[in-house]
Structures are given as C-alpha cells and as structure tokens.
Amino acid sequence: MKPATVTVLGSGTSMGVPTIGCGCAVCHSADPRDRRTRPSVMIEWDGHRILIDSGPDFREQAIREQITRLDAVLYTHGHADHILGLDDLRPLTYPRVTGGGRLPLYARAETANVIRSVFKYVFDDDYKYGGLAKVELHEIGGPFQLLDLQVIPVPVIHGETEIIGYRIGDFAYLTDFSAVPDESMRMLKGVQVVFLDALRHEPHPTHSTVENSLQVAARIGAGQTYFTHISHDLAHEATNQTLPPGVRLAYDGLRVAIDLEA
Numbered sequence: 180m181k182p183a184t185v186t187v188l189g190s191g192t193s194m195g196v197p198t199i200g201c202g203c204a205v206c207h208s209a210d211p212r213d214r215r216t217r218p219s220v221m222i223e224w225d226g227h228r229i230l231i232d233s234g235p236d237f238r239e240q241a242i243r244e245q246i247t248r249l250d251a252v253l254y255t256h257g258h259a260d261h262i263l264g265l266d267d268l269r270p271l272t273y274p275r276v277t278g279g280g281r282l283p284l285y286a287r288a289e290t291a292n293v294i295r296s297v298f299k300y301v302f303d304d305d306y307k308y309g310g311l312a313k314v315e316l317h318e319i320g321g322p323f324q325l326l327d328l329q330v331i332p333v334p335v336i337h338g339e340t341e342i343i344g345y346r347i348g349d350f351a352y353l354t355d356f357s358a359v360p361d362e363s364m365r366m367l368k369g370v371q372v373v374f375l376d377a378l379r380h381e382p383h384p385t386h387s388t389v390e391n392s393l394q395v396a397a398r399i400g401a402g403q404t405y406f407t408h409i410s411h412d413l414a415h416e417a418t419n420q421t422l423p424p425g426v427r428l429a430y431d432g433l434r435v436a437i438d439l440e441a
C-alpha cells in the first residue's frame with residue numbers, strides 16, 4: 180500500500196467552462212461543479228506532490244489548492260491547454276522552495292520539443308531578463324522511476340496523433356483521447372481509479388464522447404471512473420443522473436483516494 184490522493188485541479192475542455200462569450204445554461208450555471216478550469220490533476224503521497232500537466236489555469240488552481248511546493252510535472256502532450264501554465268511554475272522553482280535543484284518535467288520527445296519551442300526563453304542559457312522557471316526537461320520513453328513511484332506512460336490516440344496518459348499504481352489518468360489501443364487496455368489491467376476524457380455527447384474528431392468513454396470504462400472495469408476534459412454541453416448534476424454506478428463526472432477540487440503501489 181502507498182496511499183495517496185489525487186486532486187482534480189481542472190476538469191474542463193481547452194476553452195474552459197464557462198466559455199468566453201457563451202450564453203448557454205451550463206456557462207451560466209450556479210452549480211460550482213459546472214465551473215471547469217483547464218485539465219490537470221495533482222497527486223500527493225508521503226509528503227510528495229506531482230502534477231499531470233500544467234495548463235493555462237495553473238496559477239488559479241495552485242492558489243486554490245494552496246500548492247507551496249512540487250516534486251515534478253508529468254506532461255501528456257504539447258497542446259496549449261496542457262502546457263501553457265509552465266511559466267507559472269516559476270515561484271515553485273525558487274531554490275528556497277526546491278532546496279536548490281531544478282524542478283523536473285517529464286514528457287515524450289515530441290512533447291518536449293513543443294515545450295522547448297513554445298517556452299524557448301525558459302531554455303535559453305543567454306536569456307538576460309531573469310525571472311525564469313528553473314526547470315529541467317526529461318524525455319521519457321517507456322515506464323520510469325520517479326521518486327519511489329513506478330510511472331507507466333500509456334499511449335492513447337488523440338485524433339491523428341498518439342499521446343500518452345499515465346498509470347501509477349491502481350490509478351490511471353487518460354485525458355485527450357479519441358481511442359484507447361488494445362495494447363494500452365492491457366496496461367490498465369487492475370486499475371481501480373481511472374480518469375477518462377469525455378468531452379460531450381456529440382462526436383468530435385480528437386476527443387471521446389460520454390458514450391464512447393462508457394464503453395472504455397466498462398472494458399477497463401475500474402471501481403471508480405471519472406470523466407474529465409468536459410465541455411459546456413454537459414451539466415454536472417443532470418449528466419451524473421444518467422451515468423451508471425461507479426461512473427461520475429469529475430469536477431474542480433474533487434479529491435479521490437488512490438494506491439500508488441498496486
């Protein structure tokens with residue numbers, strides 16, 4: 180047993196909910212669970228804390244969850260809604276916070292390349308203006324050791340490209356997929372808590388629907404499934420009432436107990 184908590188920092192799709200300029204009922208809902216910042220989760224165990232993705236709402240999320248230090252950030256892919264908060268990691272990379280080392284970031288080569296080009300200044304040794312996030316980017320292939328954890332990248336199909344989700348112990352986080360390959364399904368065997376992309380009901384070229392994710396959830400067979408990366412098409416309470424037991428929409432601030440050793 181390695182008891183841990185996963186906290187949903189953001190459960191929304193790329194534009195967030197409410198969406199700028201939208202007049203729909205969900206964008207004007209009084210239910211706080213209908214307010215969805217950009218997708219990210221935080222995992223805490225034994226005095227450690229890591230993130231999966233750092234999106235454009237990271238600053239607000241970190242203040243809300245009172246994040247005062249971080250051990251690492253794992254990236255799923257290089258899309259804006261998953262990486263644009265990298266600059267806001269800055270205060271968590273101060274030497275007095277990290278104890279001197281740089282904050283490690285982990286990503287596959289394609290994603291690392293996007294991060295290096297979008298945040299060129301962060302990785303520029305000749306940058307003269309100070310105020311940079313002190314990070315170090317590690318390229319990952321297969322499973323790797325992070326602190327006392329075995330982290331398993333799980334390939335998923337996101338439209339035309341392959342990106343990754345992550346499995347750690349009995350927990351898996353698969354955001355941004357349109358399909359999960361059979362080989363990846365095998366990597367998810369025994370998972371008890373799983374987060375799945377479920378954008379809306381209407382088909383989308385790069386994201387899963389509620390219906391598709393219900394099938395994926397049934398195949399994985401986790402005790403608890405949470406849908407995330409949710410658009411303004413899905414009202415929290417009304418949608419939950421249509422979901423089977425063990426499947427629920429995630430919401431910002433949701434905390435779930437997991438076991439990182441299973």
Ligand SMILES: [Zn+2]
Binds near residue numbers: 193260
């Ligand atoms: Zn996304």
Ligand SMILES: [Zn+2]
Binds near residue numbers: 256258337355
């Ligand atoms: Zn994406």
